[in-house]
Amino acid sequence: MPPPDAAADWTIPQRWDAYTPQHHARWRFLYDRQLRLLSGRAVPEFLEGVRLLDMGEGVPDFARLSERLAKRTGWHVVAVPGLVPEDVFFHHLAHRRFPAGTFLRGPHELDYLEAPDVFHDVFGHVPLLTHPVFADYLQAYGQGGLRSIRFGALDKLARLYWYTVEFGLIATPEGLRIYGAGILSSAGESRYALESPIPRRLAFDLERVMRTPYRIDSFQDLYFVIASFDDLLERTLRTDFAPLYARLEALPDLSVTDLLPTDRIIEAGRTGAASGHPTCSPALLPN
Numbered sequence: 001m002p003p004p005d006a007a008a009d010w011t012i013p014q015r016w017d018a019y020t021p022q023h024h025a026r027w028r029f030l031y032d033r034q035l036r037l038l039s040g041r042a043v044p045e046f047l048e049g050v051r052l053l054d055m056g057e058g059v060p061d062f063a064r065l066s067e068r069l070a071k072r073t074g075w076h077v078v079a080v081p082g083l084v085p086e087d088v089f090f091h092h093l094a095h096r097r098f099p100a101g102t103f104l105r106g107p108h109e110l111d112y113l114e115a116p117d118v119f120h121d122v123f124g125h126v127p128l129l130t131h132p133v134f135a136d137y138l139q140a141y142g143q144g145g146l147r148s149i150r151f152g153a154l155d156k157l158a159r160l161y162w163y164t165v166e167f168g169l170i171a172t173p174e175g176l177r178i179y180g181a182g183i184l185s186s187a188g189e190s191r192y193a194l195e196s197p198i199p200r201r202l203a204f205d206l207e208r209v210m211r212t213p214y215r216i217d218s219f220q221d222l223y224f225v226i227a228s229f230d231d232l233l234e235r236t237l238r239t240d241f242a243p244l245y246a247r248l249e250a251l252p253d254l255s256v257t258d259l260l261p262t263d264r265i266i267e268a269g270r271t272g273a274a275s276g277h278p279t280c281s282p283a284l285l286p287n
C-alpha cells in the first residue's frame with residue numbers, strides 16, 4: 001500500500017515551491033562541481049543531455065523538466081517518497097516515468113549519502129534519458145522487470161541495473177567514459193572510476209554481470225564496460241531471460257576477485273582495496 005499522501009502508483013507532489021534559496025544554492029554547488037569534474041570523463045551523450053535540460057539554476061521543477069524531456073524521448077520525471085516496491089518501480093520505467101526522490105542532501109553530507117537524493121536521481125539519471133537508445137534501454141529494463149517478477153530472480157536483475165544504469169562505463173574512441181548515475185553524481189567516484197588503479201574493469205557480459213554481487217558501502221571494486229548504448233540495448237532485448245535465470249540458478253555467484261576464462265579484461269586493477277563512500281544506495285533499486 002502506498003503511504004497516505006501518495007497516489008496509487010506511489011507518486012507524490014514534488015512541492016517545488018517548498019525548496020528554499022539554500023536548497024537551490026546547494027544544488028548549484030553540486031551541479032557546478034560535477035560539471036567541472038565530468039568534462040572529459042562523462043560520456044558525451046550525458047553532457048549533451050545536461051545542456052538540453054538546462055538544470056543549472058537550482059533544484060529542477062519536475063513538471064517543467066518533464067516537458068523538456070518528453071519532447072525528446074517521451075520520458076517524464078515523477079516524484080516518489082524514496083523507497084518504492086519493485087513492481088511499482090518497474091511499472092514506472094516500463095511507462096517511461098523515472099521515479100525520483102524530492103529531498104536534497106544536507107550541507108554536511110555533500111559527499112556521503114545513505115540514500116539517493118534528488119541530485120543523484122535527477123542530475124545523475126535524467127540527462128541520459130534524452131538519448132533515444134538509452135531511453136529505450138531503461139524502458140526495456142522496466143518491462144523485463146515486470147516479466148521477471150515470477151521467476152524469483154530479481155536480485156540478479158538488480159545487478160544488471162547496478163552495473164549499467166548506476167555504475168556503468170562505456171568505451172569511446174577517446175577512452176573510457178562514465179554513464180552510470182551513481183558515478184556521475186559522486187565527486188569522488190567520478191575520478192576513482194576512471195583513474196584509480198584499484199578497481200577491475202571488464203567488458204560487459206550480461207550473464208557475467210548477473211552472477212556478480214555488488215557492494216553498496218564503498219566505491220566499486222569492479223566496473224563493466226559497454227561497447228555502446230546500441231550494443232547494451234540489443235543484448236538486453238535479444239536475451240530470453242527465462243532460460244537465463246534457470247541457467248544462473250545452477251551457477252555460483254562470483255566474488256570481485258574471481259576471473260573467468262571468458263572475461264575480457266580491460267584493466268586488471270587491484271581489486272579488494274576500494275575505499276570511500278557511494279552516493280547511491282539500492283533504496284530505489286529493484287532488489
Ligand SMILES: [Fe+2]
Binds near residue numbers: 120181182280284
Ligand atoms: Fe540511482
